[in-house]
Amino acid sequence: MGVAGFDEEFDVVVVGSGAAGSAAALAAQRAGAAVLVVEKCDEDVAGGNTRVSGGGWWVNADPQRARTFLRSLCGPFPLPDDVVDAWADETAANSQWMKELGADVALSAEYHTEPEYLGEEGSDCYAGMDAIGGRLGNSLLFDFLRKAVAESGIEIRYATPAGELITDDGIVTGVVVGSGSGSRRIAARGGVVLATGGFAGNPQMVHDYLRVHDHVLWGSPASTGDGHHLAQSVGADLWHMDNMATITGVRGDDGSGHYLALWGAHNYLFVSEEGRRFVDESAVAYPNHGHIRRDGAWELFPLRPFRLVFDERMRTAGPLSPTADVLPVGWNLLMNGSRWSADNSAEIDRGWIRRAESIAELAQIMDIDPATLERTVTLYNEACAAGRDDHFGRNPDMLGAVSEAPFYVLDVVPLLGWSNGGPRRDGRSRVLDTRGEAIDGLYAAGEVSSTYSWCKDGGFHIADALAFGRVAGRDAAARATGVEPGGASR
Structure with a gap:
C-alpha cells in the first residue's frame, strides 16, 4: 500500500x-x-x-x-x-x-x-x-x-x-x-x-x-x-x-429511441389520445433543446405520448427520422446501427406506422371516435386553406393540409436526451x-x-x-x- x-x-x-x-x-x-x-x-x-x-x-x-x-x-x-x-x-x-x-x-x-x-x-x-x-x-x-x-x-x-x-x-x-x-x-x-x-x-x-x-x-x-x-x-x-431535454421520438422494436424530425413536408398534425389537436405543431418542429414557446412562456415539451397524423405527401417527402448522413447523433443510430428507411416503408411494414384509406378508418385503427378525428382534420385543413391557424397559431408557412390518401398515424413518445x-x-x-x-x-x-x-x-x-x-x-x-x-x- x-x-x-x-x-x-x-x-x-x-x-x-x-x-x-x-x-x-x-x-x-x-x-x-x-x-x-x-x-x-x-x-x-x-x-x-x-x-x-x-x-x-x-x-x-x-x-x-x-x-x-x-x-x-x-x-x-x-x-x-x-x-x-x-x-x-x-x-x-x-x-x-x-x-x-x-x-x-x-x-x-x-x-x-x-x-x-x-x-x-x-x-x-x-x-x-x-x-x-x-x-x-x-x-x-x-x-x-x-x-x-x-x-x-x-x-x-x-x-x-x-x-x-x-x-x-x-x-x-x-x-x-x-x-x-x-x-x-x-x-x-x-x-x-x-x-x-x-x-x-x-x-x-x-x-x-x-x-x-x-x-x-x-x-x-x-x-x-x-x-x-x-x-x-x-x-x-x-x-x-x-x-431536462425531451424531443419527439419513436419507440423501436427493441425499446430504443429514434428521433422524429419533421423536416420534410408539413402535411401533418398532432392529436391527443382523444383525437384533438393540442399544441402549435410548428413550435415543436424545431424544438429549442427541450422547450417550446407556449402561452407566453417557455415550457418543457413533450412530457407524454401523442399521435402524429399525416398523409401520403408527408410519407413520400423523406424519412421521418434523420439518416446517418444528415444527423449522425444518438445512441440508437451510432451504437446500435439502426437505420430508418428513406420512404418510411420499412416502418410501415414493421407496424410502427399504421395506414388507412380514410380518416374515419384511421380513427378506428387508433381506437378513437371517428367523428372527433374527422372534425379535427377538417378544421385543420380549413385553417390551411385560409392560411391562418386561429386555434393554435401554427406558422402559416408550415400549414400543410392532411388531405391526400392514404393516411397514416405514428405513435410519438418523449425521446429523453439528457437530464x-x-x-x-x-x-x-x-x-x-x-x-x-x-x-x-x-x-x-x-x-x-x-x-x-x-x-x-x-x-x-x-x-x-x-x-x-x-x-x-x-x-x-x-x-x-x-x-x-x-x-x-x-
Missing part, C-alpha cells in the same frame, strides 16, 4: 471519460497534477452522451453579453453570480483550448448558425457552433478527446466503476473503485471530480424527478445517476433536478452541501451537474462540460500541488 489505508495515490481522480471528464483530466495534468480517470463502461461503449451527441460547442463572442443571455434563459430559476461568471468566461475559452490541444476547430455551416433563443436578451453573444472539422456527430469530439487523453499519458481504467467516496472528517480524500480483480482504494490528494453524466438511463430517477413515465432514450443507457448517488452519500445538495440536475456546485465546480458550503475535495462537471436551470441553446451542454471540466481539474490540481491556477502558491 501507498498512503496508509490506500492501494494507490494520485493528485486528482476523475470519474467518467466524456467531455467533462476528459477536460478535467487534461486541465489537471497541465496544472502539474498526477491524474487517473476511472470509467465504469467497457472501452467500446464508454464516453456517455458525449460519444453520441452532436459534439459541438457554442461560440461565445462576448462574455459580458453571455452573462445576460444565460440569466435570460434561466428565467424564473436564477443561478448564483459566481456560476454565471465562470460559465460566461470559460465557455468563451473553449475553442482556443481545443485548438491548443491540436483540434481542427471550425464553425458548423449547417447547424446552429444562429441562436435558437433569438428573442432573449443577450442572444447577440451567440456566434454559431464550433465542432471538430465543423462537422457534427459521428463521435468526432469524443474520439478527439480520447486521443488527446491517451497522448498525454493519462491512464483511463475502463470497466472500473466508482462505488464509494472516501472521506476524512468531511473531506473527500479518495474513492473506492471496482474491477475484475476486486475493489481498490485510491487516494486523491487534490480531489475527486465527478463527471459521470446524468440520470436519463435510470427509470426510477426519471420517474421521481422528471415525472416522465413513458419515454425512450436518445443518449447513453449508462447515464444512471452514479455521480448523484456518490455526491449525496457525503451530504451534497441538489439543484434543478426537474429540468440537467445534480449535485449543487459553485463557480469553482466544488460540490456544495445542504448548508451551501463546499465539500472539500469533491467536484462535479458536465451533465452530472449541468449549469442549466431552465432553457439552453445549441451547443450549450458540450460547452458547459468542457468549461467546468477545466475549472474542476485546475482547482483540484491546486489543492494537491499548492499552486493556485495561474501560478501563485497557496
Whole structure:
C-alpha cells in the first residue's frame, strides 16, 4: 500500500471519460497534477452522451453579453453570480483550448448558425457552433478527446466503476473503485471530480424527478445517476433536478429511441389520445433543446405520448427520422446501427406506422371516435386553406393540409436526451452541501451537474462540460500541488 489505508495515490481522480471528464483530466495534468480517470463502461461503449451527441460547442463572442443571455434563459430559476461568471468566461475559452490541444476547430455551416433563443436578451453573444472539422456527430469530439487523453499519458481504467467516496472528517480524500480483480482504494490528494453524466438511463430517477413515465432514450443507457448517488452519500445538495431535454421520438422494436424530425413536408398534425389537436405543431418542429414557446412562456415539451397524423405527401417527402448522413447523433443510430428507411416503408411494414384509406378508418385503427378525428382534420385543413391557424397559431408557412390518401398515424413518445440536475456546485465546480458550503475535495462537471436551470441553446451542454471540466481539474490540481491556477502558491 501507498498512503496508509490506500492501494494507490494520485493528485486528482476523475470519474467518467466524456467531455467533462476528459477536460478535467487534461486541465489537471497541465496544472502539474498526477491524474487517473476511472470509467465504469467497457472501452467500446464508454464516453456517455458525449460519444453520441452532436459534439459541438457554442461560440461565445462576448462574455459580458453571455452573462445576460444565460440569466435570460434561466428565467424564473436564477443561478448564483459566481456560476454565471465562470460559465460566461470559460465557455468563451473553449475553442482556443481545443485548438491548443491540436483540434481542427471550425464553425458548423449547417447547424446552429444562429441562436435558437433569438428573442432573449443577450442572444447577440451567440456566434454559431464550433465542432471538430465543423462537422457534427459521428463521435468526432469524443474520439478527439480520447486521443488527446491517451497522448498525454493519462491512464483511463475502463470497466472500473466508482462505488464509494472516501472521506476524512468531511473531506473527500479518495474513492473506492471496482474491477475484475476486486475493489481498490485510491487516494486523491487534490480531489475527486465527478463527471459521470446524468440520470436519463435510470427509470426510477426519471420517474421521481422528471415525472416522465413513458419515454425512450436518445443518449447513453449508462447515464444512471452514479455521480448523484456518490455526491449525496457525503451530504451534497441538489439543484434543478426537474429540468431536462425531451424531443419527439419513436419507440423501436427493441425499446430504443429514434428521433422524429419533421423536416420534410408539413402535411401533418398532432392529436391527443382523444383525437384533438393540442399544441402549435410548428413550435415543436424545431424544438429549442427541450422547450417550446407556449402561452407566453417557455415550457418543457413533450412530457407524454401523442399521435402524429399525416398523409401520403408527408410519407413520400423523406424519412421521418434523420439518416446517418444528415444527423449522425444518438445512441440508437451510432451504437446500435439502426437505420430508418428513406420512404418510411420499412416502418410501415414493421407496424410502427399504421395506414388507412380514410380518416374515419384511421380513427378506428387508433381506437378513437371517428367523428372527433374527422372534425379535427377538417378544421385543420380549413385553417390551411385560409392560411391562418386561429386555434393554435401554427406558422402559416408550415400549414400543410392532411388531405391526400392514404393516411397514416405514428405513435410519438418523449425521446429523453439528457437530464440537467445534480449535485449543487459553485463557480469553482466544488460540490456544495445542504448548508451551501463546499465539500472539500469533491467536484462535479458536465451533465452530472449541468449549469442549466431552465432553457439552453445549441451547443450549450458540450460547452458547459468542457468549461467546468477545466475549472474542476485546475482547482483540484491546486489543492494537491499548492499552486493556485495561474501560478501563485497557496
